[in-house]
Amino acid sequence: MRSRYTFAMSEFIPPGTRFVDLPSPFAMKRGGILHGGRMAYECWGKPDPDYGNVILILTGLSPDAHAASHAEHPDPGWWEPMLGPGKPIDTDRWFVVSVNTLGSCKGSSGPASNDPANGRPYRLDFPELSVEDCADAAAHVVRVLGIRRLACVIGNSMGGMVALALINRHPGIAHGLINISGAARALPFSIAIRSLQREAIRLDPHWNQGNYDQEHYPEAGMRMARKLGVITYRSALEWDGRFGRVKLDADRRIGTDPFALEFEVESYLEGHAQRFVRRFDPNCYLYLSRAMDWFDLGESCDGSTEQALSRVRIDRALAIGVHTDILFPLQQQEEIANGLLAGGADARLLPLPSPQGHDAFLVDIARFGPAVRGFLDSL
Amino acid sequence: MRSRYTFAMSEFIPPGTRFVDLPSPFAMKRGGILHGGRMAYECWGKPDPDYGNVILILTGLSPDAHAASHAEHPDPGWWEPMLGPGKPIDTDRWFVVSVNTLGSCKGSSGPASNDPANGRPYRLDFPELSVEDCADAAAHVVRVLGIRRLACVIGNSMGGMVALALINRHPGIAHGLINISGAARALPFSIAIRSLQREAIRLDPHWNQGNYDQEHYPEAGMRMARKLGVITYRSALEWDGRFGRVKLDADRRIGTDPFALEFEVESYLEGHAQRFVRRFDPNCYLYLSRAMDWFDLGESCDGSTEQALSRVRIDRALAIGVHTDILFPLQQQEEIANGLLAGGADARLLPLPSPQGHDAFLVDIARFGPAVRGFLDSL
Numbered sequence: 001m002r003s004r005y006t007f008a009m010s011e012f013i014p015p016g017t018r019f020v021d022l023p024s025p026f027a028m029k030r031g032g033i034l035h036g037g038r039m040a041y042e043c044w045g046k047p048d049p050d051y052g053n054v055i056l057i058l059t060g061l062s063p064d065a066h067a068a069s070h071a072e073h074p075d076p077g078w079w080e081p082m083l084g085p086g087k088p089i090d091t092d093r094w095f096v097v098s099v100n101t102l103g104s105c106k107g108s109s110g111p112a113s114n115d116p117a118n119g120r121p122y123r124l125d126f127p128e129l130s131v132e133d134c135a136d137a138a139a140h141v142v143r144v145l146g147i148r149r150l151a152c153v154i155g156n157s158m159g160g161m162v163a164l165a166l167i168n169r170h171p172g173i174a175h176g177l178i179n180i181s182g183a184a185r186a187l188p189f190s191i192a193i194r195s196l197q198r199e200a201i202r203l204d205p206h207w208n209q210g211n212y213d214q215e216h217y218p219e220a221g222m223r224m225a226r227k228l229g230v231i232t233y234r235s236a237l238e239w240d241g242r243f244g245r246v247k248l249d250a251d252r253r254i255g256t257d258p259f260a261l262e263f264e265v266e267s268y269l270e271g272h273a274q275r276f277v278r279r280f281d282p283n284c285y286l287y288l289s290r291a292m293d294w295f296d297l298g299e300s301c302d303g304s305t306e307q308a309l310s311r312v313r314i315d316r317a318l319a320i321g322v323h324t325d326i327l328f329p330l331q332q333q334e335e336i337a338n339g340l341l342a343g344g345a346d347a348r349l350l351p352l353p354s355p356q357g358h359d360a361f362l363v364d365i366a367r368f369g370p371a372v373r374g375f376l377d378s379l
Numbered sequence: 380m381r382s383r384y385t386f387a388m389s390e391f392i393p394p395g396t397r398f399v400d401l402p403s404p405f406a407m408k409r410g411g412i413l414h415g416g417r418m419a420y421e422c423w424g425k426p427d428p429d430y431g432n433v434i435l436i437l438t439g440l441s442p443d444a445h446a447a448s449h450a451e452h453p454d455p456g457w458w459e460p461m462l463g464p465g466k467p468i469d470t471d472r473w474f475v476v477s478v479n480t481l482g483s484c485k486g487s488s489g490p491a492s493n494d495p496a497n498g499r500p501y502r503l504d505f506p507e508l509s510v511e512d513c514a515d516a517a518a519h520v521v522r523v524l525g526i527r528r529l530a531c532v533i534g535n536s537m538g539g540m541v542a543l544a545l546i547n548r549h550p551g552i553a554h555g556l557i558n559i560s561g562a563a564r565a566l567p568f569s570i571a572i573r574s575l576q577r578e579a580i581r582l583d584p585h586w587n588q589g590n591y592d593q594e595h596y597p598e599a600g601m602r603m604a605r606k607l608g609v610i611t612y613r614s615a616l617e618w619d620g621r622f623g624r625v626k627l628d629a630d631r632r633i634g635t636d637p638f639a640l641e642f643e644v645e646s647y648l649e650g651h652a653q654r655f656v657r658r659f660d661p662n663c664y665l666y667l668s669r670a671m672d673w674f675d676l677g678e679s680c681d682g683s684t685e686q687a688l689s690r691v692r693i694d695r696a697l698a699i700g701v702h703t704d705i706l707f708p709l710q711q712q713e714e715i716a717n718g719l720l721a722g723g724a725d726a727r728l729l730p731l732p733s734p735q736g737h738d739a740f741l742v743d744i745a746r747f748g749p750a751v752r753g754f755l756d757s758l
Binding site: 128188189190191193196198199200220228243245257263264265266290293296326 | 503570607622640648
């Protein structure tokens with residue numbers, strides 16, 4: 001019999017999701033061992049006979065593997081305008097694989113999955129998760145699918161961190177890299193933001209050291225965490241134009257206390273939060289968020305990010321960043337491009353003037369589409 | 380007998396604080412009426428016989444009137460390096476008055492004060508507070524002290540908003556204005572941040588619709604609000620250099636759960652929060668925070684901030700801002716300088732390259748000192 005907790009988790013998994021079993025045991029960077037783990041993925045297009053046309057997509061913290069619609073799951077994906085026949089990531093040419101990150105709750109093993117040892121959700125007994133583990137698990141998917149070498153790996157946000165760990169730990173796994181709004185290490189401003197998001201969840205009495213269920217659920221903590229996330233995913237510039245000082249009509253006011261939400265921007269955040277809080281597992285959120293803080297590619301080179309990047313084996317790389325990104329600021333993509341270039345890669349930085357901040361790659365398709373298409377065409 | 384609540388509040392008031400009674404009734408902008416209100420202030424230096432050398436300081440959200448040490452209160456104030464004999468705001472020359480803002484808990488009337496009608500703290504029965512009320516109350520202090528015209532008003536952060544409201548509503552009250560990291564209206568990014576801070580306090584069960592006491596106190600909510608504040612008061616650039624990825628020694632780890640604070644930047648935030656949560660009244664925080672969101676100087680001119688600024692009567696003005704400020708971004712000080720200039724004032728913008736963000740005026744005295752001194756010398 002499934003507990004209420006796991007039943008709810010299984011609802012997070014999109015139809016048409018495929019699975020690959022992880023090696024069991026699967027050794028994790030910080031010393032934990034995962035037994036009976038699995039990875040969820042989706043794919044689009046057709047592989048060439050020699051699997052020379054494969055693109056791997058690594059996601060940010062919260063998305064599932066459903067980047068775009070396909071026959072088994074026709075609903076739009078989170079990168080629908082970017083991925084499909086004739087689109088910038090053209091599935092008439094490329095065989096595209098998107099994995100749900102290890103530690104997530106969208107099909108891959110994570111704190112919300114059942115521990116095969118006792119049939120109950122891991123919760124905080126899931127081993128400590130690092131970005132490097134996410135990379136190793138993705139590399140395993142690549143190998144199991146029979147892919148010798150990826151034509152390109154595309155990593156967005158946290159996926160940009162995972163992509164760097166992947167090519168660092170699995171030399172030669174990819175010919176090209178598109179690193180979008182990623183980073184080679186977490187810096188204190190984003191650590192502070194994520195720490196506060198985790199604190200909001202942990203402070204919620206319903207979090208209960210990870211032992212919540214659907215009835216007693218850390219909804220308030222998740223709402224706070226998500227709102228703070230959305231604030232840092234977008235930009236002041238975008239919001240000045242989009243919301244300005246527009247207030248809600250009286251009949252759209254949310255709440256009745258004297259501090260109830262009053263401005264459009266507050267209602268926008270509330271809407272985002274309400275859509276999120278029951279669609280992502282709080283413990284998984286904590287694990288993935290902490291993994292980002294821990295990430296520092298330089299660890300593999302006595303702390304020098306620059307050196308670590310210069311030792312990474314990749315032939316071609318494009319680091320795309322956005323001027324208005326406060327969470328993964330443009331200097332971090334510049335660091336990636338310069339570091340890879342110093343190591344002999346054909347690497348360059350593409351700074352984009354998108355007003356939408358960190359999330360621009362999800363919405364500013366007019367700029368990101370041609371940039372991604374152009375790089376892929378050149379491979 | 381004083382309730383525990385008011386006793387605690389009275390501890391917030393610095394020694395040597397002076398008081399001015401507000402007119403009773405005192406009509407407030409949004410329709411409320413305050414009875415038996417008072418304003419707290421401190422002063423330094425000596426007035427000229429004609430009171431021609433008076434400077435008024437208007438503070439940000441949380442400071443008291445104790446901007447600097449003086450005979451009756453020798454402890455350092457929040458702007459100690461800026462204010463005193465021979466300092467940039469030179470009390471050998473200027474008679475300086477600093478008021479605690481209306482709505483605060485540091486001596487002026489606010490939600491933590493006793494309602495004379497029943498002897499109990501107002502809490503949420505305090506009338507709705509606006510920046511304009513803070514300005515009117517400050518103007519009353521100026522009048523009661525016998526000051527016909529201020530040589531200069533200096534407003535920092537929220538005090539910059541109050542300063543604009545003051546000169547707008549009390550034409551001719553000041554010859555000069557130094558507006559530091561202020562704004563003529565609240566924009567959606569800062570509204571979103573403040574809304575989330577208020578939500579953190581309101582979500583804390585101990586807030587209890589404002590009916591907390593010292594034993595049941597919204598400590599967690601205040602801690603979250605303060606941490607988010609500090610994150611937005613400083614800058615990523617400063618923190619990269621100051622904290623980097625330095626971790627706490629094992630014996631300095633705070634908390635025992637697997638998500639306990641681990642990085643120096645987290646410990647820094649925790650320290651700031653712990654010093655703050657019991658030193659500022661949560662209801663006062665909510666009132667002042669909401670007042671900032673409501674502020675829009677353009678309201679007095681059919682919504683045009685530019686026009687409203689151009690109609691303000693001031694002779695000389697200096698708007699100082701900082702490139703790294705994400706809460707009151709430099710464009711907002713540029714808007715102030717340009718608007719006042721358009722109205723015929725001798726106004727200019729001084730952008731400073733301080734790395735410390737919004738709080739730079741408190742710490743980057745090497746840059747702010749000469750800027751403020753230079754303007755005051757020129758008056």
